[in-house]
Amino acid sequence: SAVISQKPSRDICQRGTSLTIQCQVDSQVTMMFWYRQQPGQSLTLIATANQGSEATYESGFVIDKFPISRPNLTFSTLTVSNMSPEDSSIYLCSVEVRDGDRAIDTQYFGPGTRLTVL
């Protein structure tokens, strides 16, 4: 398994500003993911962040709006840029851990960052 922390846990921001969310893992992992969970909704994958390469964004998400950094194997940041009220969501970081001998990958999630944009 993996222990994941996120900062901040919550924030209230003004329209037009940007917020950077940090994700820290207690072990080295290759694959990290950023998800968004809008109010009352399931999770939507924003992007996959592998160390040493550009993040891969899902349809509907672009780097200018959600720039991601992955400077090492234990850390990543997601920035929500030029925010609008529609960006109010919970943002979750997750990592993929290989399950020992069976080579099965399991995702573990951080506690989330609750963002409210006024």
Place this chain on the structure above:
Amino acid sequence: AQSVTQLDSHVSVSEGTPVLLRCNYSSSYSPSLFWYVQHPNKGLQLLLKYTSAATLVKGINGFEAEFKKSETSFHLTKPSAHMSDAAEYFCVVSDQNNDMRFGAGTRLTVKP
């Protein structure tokens, strides 16, 4: 492409009665299947996972799920609900590329 359907958006049970949360999946390959739980104001926690070993999977907190290939189902059950089980539950399917798809979620309410 793969997908997962959680058949109930909301399930309400009385404390001490059985819980059944239904999940059907669609996948072109032998999938891995997961159930995650999300308590209010908390992150997601892995309850259990199926990865082509035993079809009956036991998870944490007394939950279990049975993989039925003929029915393409992976329903989550618990014999006796506790108040602390009230949460949102997500069924997830993952393919051979570890591309995960989340269900819409089922909100479980437990009445005293």
